[in-house]
Amino acid sequence: MSTDDTAPQDGWGSVPRVADISGTREAPAPGTREAPAPTGAAAAPAPRPRKRMRRGAIIGIIAGGAAVVLLAVAGGVGYSVGSNSHAPERQVEAFLDHLRSGKVDAALTDAGIEHAKDDVLLTDAAYAKAKSRVTGYRIAATKTDGDTATVGAYLTQSGRQVAATFTLDKTGTDWGVFPKWELQAPDLGSVDVVVQAPAGTTVAVAGQKVTTDKTGGLTLRALPGSYDVAVDGGKWFTADTATADVRGFAAAESTPVSITTTLTDDGRAAATDAVNAWVDGCIASTSTTPDGCSFYAYGENPANTYTDQKWTLDARPTVQVDGWLADGWMVTTSSYGSATFTANFTGPAGSGTATAGPINVNASGYITGFTDAGATFESSIGNGSSDTGS
Known part of the structure; x- marks a missing residue:
């Protein structure tokens, strides 16, 4: 029986040798030489032995893969956070948060609202005394159109929802990715007041x-x-x-206030004194037609010479001071007074005393204001235009 391993055999002889399928060589038998490896084009390269991967390398690969995944996730989260923080409504929220907290200076800066010295209500102190302030808000919708964004919101004032619209302009980007928005100054409402009193009357609005x-x-x-x-x-x-209501930021939502004034007892006494002083001034005139007065005399003879001309008040008019009209507190004459004019004359017919009267004295007019000295009266009737002279 042949023991040549190279000879083809049936059965077990057809099974490949271990060396052929394992990539290793069998050790030569003692006293024999190992056959040389085949050379030339037909020689197949010996398979390279595989190296087992170290545990540290495997962990490194796994950690690296995880880091890539984490970076991708972090990048996505960062972009989402960046987009959210750069949304146009964030500028509106910052403005309204400051306003809700009563930080007026910060709010005005946020919205780019310029204010001057005469904007006395646009201060922390004035707003602190205001009622029905903004206590909350809700962003309703945001619309972006190119470089312009519009944000709609509902403000809470005394439990009521007041609509407000804000406009923002795009001014650039952060890191070349996220848009930068600038809130445009909203139109402010106003406190509109009309006081039925003289010009220059002092008014305190929220203590200002x-x-x-x-x-x-x-x-x-x-x-x-x-x-x-x-x-x-x-x-x-x-x-x-009175109370002036300003709802939201639309000027049309402001409610004008008209304030009616009433004279105090001192004011009425001063008004009566002013009327009496006006009557006395007219009576003190030596003219037959006192300037600015409600009575006059006529019928002088141009051929005569008149001396000692004077008015005598026979009875004072009785007046009533009513409410404010366009020109002042209205003074009406409830009963006329009377006056008489006398003068000595000399002429072709001789000499004597000329008399005119009694003549009605009307003291209707207006109290136009007050000073430390008292009231100011202006007659509404000049030179007896509605009276009968004689």
């Missing part, structure tokens, strides 16, 4: 003192809220405290 213009009115820009309006008429006149 201002004076009315020549029409008796004033307009002050204001943030959303309700503002107490009190008139300072000194000892001469008074008025009930």
